Amino acid sequence: MVPAPHATWKGDPELRAHIIDKFLLLLFCSGWDPDHGGLLYFQDVDGLCPTQLEWAMKLWWPHSEAMIALLMGYSDSGDPALLHLFYQVAEYTFRQFRDPEHGEWFGYLNRDGTVALTIKGGPFKGCFHVPRCLAMCEEMLDALLSR
Numbered sequence: 001m002v003p004a005p006h007a008t009w010k011g012d013p014e015l016r017a018h019i020i021d022k023f024l025l026l027l028f029c030s031g032w033d034p035d036h037g038g039l040l041y042f043q044d045v046d047g048l049c050p051t052q053l054e055w056a057m058k059l060w061w062p063h064s065e066a067m068i069a070l071l072m073g074y075s076d077s078g079d080p081a082l083l084h085l086f087y088q089v090a091e092y093t094f095r096q097f098r099d100p101e102h103g104e105w106f107g108y109l110n111r112d113g114t115v116a117l118t119i120k121g122g123p124f125k126g127c128f129h130v131p132r133c134l135a136m137c138e139e140m141l142d143a144l145l146s147r
Contacts, residue, residue, distance in 0.1 A: 008076065020073050020082070028066065028085060036112050037092045039063055056111040060125060063093040064133035071140045090137075105130050 007015035031039045039062045042055035070086035073079070096113045097105040099120070107125035108117040119125070 016076065020077060020079075024069055024073050024082075025085075028070070031062070033058075033111065037088075038096065038109065038113060039066060039089070040111070057116060058096070058109040058111070058113065060093075060097055060105050060107045061129040063089055063097065064129040067093065067133055068136050068140075071137055075140055075144060 007013075007019060028039075030043055033040050033056075038058040040055060041057045041059050041062065042050040042052045044050045066089045067086060070082050070089060074082035074086060092113075093105075096109055097107075099106055104120045106115045106118065106120060107122075108115070108119075110116045121127070
């Protein structure tokens with residue numbers, strides 16, 4: 001698994017580096033909350049105030065997808081900075097979203113990382129992102145350890 005299968009298939013290292021830089025690192029850096037950690041739900045491309053009322057919330061699925069993408073990028077490039085960012089997101093995610101009492105992940109956090117809604121499932125949070133994330137990350141980590 002790699003973040004740029006087409007670039008890998010073509011054997012184009014410049015395209016792969018461009019994809020990691022512009023579609024992974026740039027987005028991660030613009031979305032990471034420097035004050036409280038975690039990924040903000042919305043950011044305005046021009047740095048203006050987002051119009052979405054939930055812009056500053058932290059949701060389970062962007063964190064799941066970021067963990068997958070960062071680990072894919074590390075698997076492909078070997079860049080330790082991507083592994084560090086994977087760990088940063090994973091550490092935040094497992095600390096903030098996990099329900100230590102009843103298991104599973106909460107879906108919605110406030111900007112400061114406190115639980116905004118205690119629901120763990122509903123019309124938008126189903127049983128897709130969390131198990132997919134955990135399975136894919138385990139598979140990639142196993143492959144990395146066996147190298």
